[in-house]
Every structure is written in C-alpha cells, then in structure tokens.
Amino acid sequence: MSNSAKDFIKKRKKRILLLMYWFVYLIFFYLIENVWVARHYVTLDSPIDHAIPFIPAFVLAYDFWFVYHVWALLPPFIDEDPEEYYRASLALYSGMTVFIIVSILFPNQQALRPAHLGNDIFSMLVGSIYAADTPTNIMPSIHVYNALVANTAICRRAKVRHKPLEAVLSIFACVMITLATVFIKQHTIKDLIGAGVMYLVFYFLFFKKFKIPDFLKD
Helix, strand or coil, X not given: CCHHHHHHHHHCHHHHHHCCHHHHHHHHHHHHHHHCXXXXXXXXXXXXXXXXXXXXXXXXXXXXXXXXXXXXXXXXXXXXXXXXHHHHHHHHHHHHHXXXXXXXXXXXXXXXXXXXXXXXXHHHHHHHHHHHCCCECCCCCHHHHHHHHHHHHHHHHHHHCCCHHHXXXXXXXXXXXXXHXXXXXXXXXXXXXXXXXXXXXXXXXXXXXXXXXXXXXX
C-alpha cells in the first residue's frame, strides 16, 4: 500500500469504523426476519393500499436505492471536511436503529403481494426481492426513510457547490424510490407516513442542530 493510500485511510479511520454499523444492522435484520419470528403480527395494509396498482417496472427505482446511498455518502467520505458525512450517517443509523426496535416491540406485516408474478424481467426482479425480504417488519419504511436522508445530504451538497441539476436529479430519484415501495407492493401507506415522521425528527436533530462530537473528529 502506498504512503498516499495509508495517509488517506489514516485521516478517515473513524469514518471507516462508522461504516461497521451496516454489518451490525444486517445481523439484527436477519435475526428479526428469520430467528426472532413473532407469534402475532399486526397487519398494516388498508383499502388504499389494495387500490394501488402493482407496477413491476418500478423495481428499477426500488433497486436504485442501494446506489443512492453511495451517491449520498461517498463524496463527503472522501472530502476533507467530514461534517456532512457524519450528519448523514448518524441520521441513517438512528432511523435504522429505531426500525429494528419497532420491529421487535411491534411486529407488523402486510398482505399486498400478488399471488402470481409475470415472466417478464421486471416481475422476475420483484420475485427476487420477495424471496430475500419477507412482508414482515415494514414499519417505518427504511427504504423511504433512507432515501429522504440521502436526498437531504445530496441537496445540501449541491446547494453549497452550486449544482442545481444534481439536486433536481436527487429529488426525482427520491420520489421514484418512494413510489416504488408501494407500486411493487413492498410497503403500505402507513409505512411511508411513519418514515416521513421519523425523518422530520432526525432531520431536526442531525441537519439543523448537529455538531460533530470531539470523539468523532479525525
């Protein structure tokens, strides 16, 4: 490893350590989905959810969610000023932690998935999501919550750097991801509302009032 690479890592070691939360989250997510299976789940879907059409093509927007995190976090991770990276990361991780706690204390589910999927590529992609992710533990929607946080991080950066097009593209991506959660029958309207309320709380805490604690400073 070159000296420049070592120096890059050394200056960002705390940012790298913070990424370890994803592994902790995935462990707990696996446990609540496959090990700590509740005896009773509260069903959250409503007539409005059943009236929303199933549109498998929205799976592309749904899957873009994973790339969206990279778009939001990679630039501030690389940047010399870590403040925006910590703002976004701590907002994400706080919401994800709340989701795990809610899933343990208030097991919930939905019954919206179609009984039969088509043979087209979009339906097959939806099927792969269904196979990997059960219709339980859906409130609040982490897909929507994380998209809102990612959009906030991107738009704040775009404003500082005078890149309005990037902000517009991010807002479009956020809206499409949110719509995708209901159009591919992964979430209910209640999940989206829960995500929105949680976002407002953590937006105020991390994007309005947050200051980097000394122990996080590189």
